[in-house]
Amino acid sequence: MEAFQLLSRGGVKFDKKRFQKDVQLFSKEIPKSVATTSQLPDGELPKELDYFKYAAGGSAKRKANGGDGKAAKKRKVEEEPDEDEDEEEHEDVDEDAPPTIRQRVVAKGSNVPPHAETFEALVERYQMSSLLLSNLTANGYKHPTGIQSHGIPILLESRDLAAISPTGTGKTLSYLLPLLCSLGAPSASGKSEAGAGVRAVIVAPTRELAHQINNECMKLAQGRKWRIILFSKATANTMTDKAARDKVDIIISTPLRLVASLKSGSLELDNVRHLILDEADRMLDAEFFPQVEEILAACTHPKIQKAVFSATLPANAEKMAMQMLKDPIRVVIGLKDTPLPLIAQSLTYVADDPSKLPSLLAYLAKPYDPPVLIFTSSQPRATSLAQELVLNGIPxxxxxxxxxxxxxxxxxxxxxxxxxxxxxxxxxxxxRGMDFKGIREVINYDFPTSVQSYVHRIGRTGRAGREGKAVTYFTDQDAPYLKTIANVLLQSGSTVPEWILKLPKPSKLKRRQMGKVKREETVNPARKIGRRDAIKKRRDMVAGSKRRTEKEGKVEGEQD
DNA sequence: AAAAAAC
Known part of the structure; x- marks a missing residue:
């Protein structure tokens, strides 16, 4: 109910035409096809810098900000009984962000600090160093995105934060900048007020993402002597003695690597003042959570600030996140678990698995925008598909x-x-998280196994205000999950064939197909939570379609 | 629901 009200009150303003205009600014140097282009164009930025561009473009068309006097509304939400009385909820449309990222913003929690309209405002309000500001400028950041303008002040005021913002909207900078702001003197200088040793830890689910975060961190930190460690077996080995460890300021790592060092006794996290979980829902899932728990347990400093970031945060993950955060502020930019509307999504029927390769070859025979990112469901399938494409002469x-x-x-x-x-x-x-500026097309060769997976996969395109295209193959076998994904497309402004929307409920169909209707177990609390989430989700979807209706003037009654 | 990823 609440979500629906927020949306129908006009909280979501979405101007597609304006998007397209701005997006064209980016399109010029993208090759029309490999057929007509012998090589890819040089990016405006060196390869290692290609994630420094969130502020690029769009600012000229920005409207003056009028959101200053936004009223802090007090609101009770029945579904969330654990809410404190003095919690506030701010809602406004973010006029600050580049137009493509201009989205509804909801910040909820006690004493939410006002957002920062510019990076310069951070210098005045929080004494951010001019070095950091010039590093921002040097790397092409001109204007904060929604999550940056709202999230950074919260972190700078030492508050815990759960940040939900769509893919490609600059979440990394949202935590790196305040981190570097509040870090103070390097550990190695001996002048650090917070004492020696690791003071910040950033955890990410893959090596590649940790590496990317590290690169971004180093660029921002340029000119200061902070020791920033991309944690790996090799770097861990350089820190076996305590003296070396005490010179480290920031560690960026995957969870298991950290846990391994904790267990071997070659790492202490007792002086950690900032702990960031990137891709939080992934970090809190069943496989990673035990490791994250160990990391949390090792971070014993009472003044620790924790923050979680993701584009998706299912209810159970959010619950866990909120439990590990202290008096948190929850910021949602746009709609949770929803792709950006500037990603043009489509579903392609391919009958069965053997039909996929011919479809893909036909697709690649026509002009396309390289690089194309193709997702498969397993490692062997990735390897063999790559081989097939090579055999078929795809360059x-x-x-x-x-x-x-x-x-x-x-x-x-x-x-x-x-x-x-x-x-x-x-x-x-x-x-998740990987930011390759050039990716214009994503193909889900194998159907994603969750909404979260879908949202993150296709979120490899449409980054920083650029247009993107996402094609998802589905076979008869994927039918049980088709409708769920179809609803995600619908919610983010893409169209779906009507028959897909008329499919029966996923769970029923799945059971029927599997030929075994599971006996109803005794209803346990976990099950109840699942049902509640499902209902909530559905409500969000209805809200999403309502939004479309208003925007496009179409009447599209969506049921189920 | 199910594979992948983490050392």
């Missing part, structure tokens, strides 16, 4: 999955960054 095919060696993975990423890959076949390892 510059690459493959990346976690079964490859570290070096192979690194090489694949750098070919991607240099624009040498035209067709990249990958698994879920590439689904």
């Amino acid at each position: 510059n095919v690459d493959c990346l999955h976690a079964g490859m060696t570290k070096k192979e993975r690194e090489d694949a990423v750098s070919r991607m960054r240099r624009g040498e890959s035209w067709v990249m076949i990958s698994t879920e390892v590439m689904a």
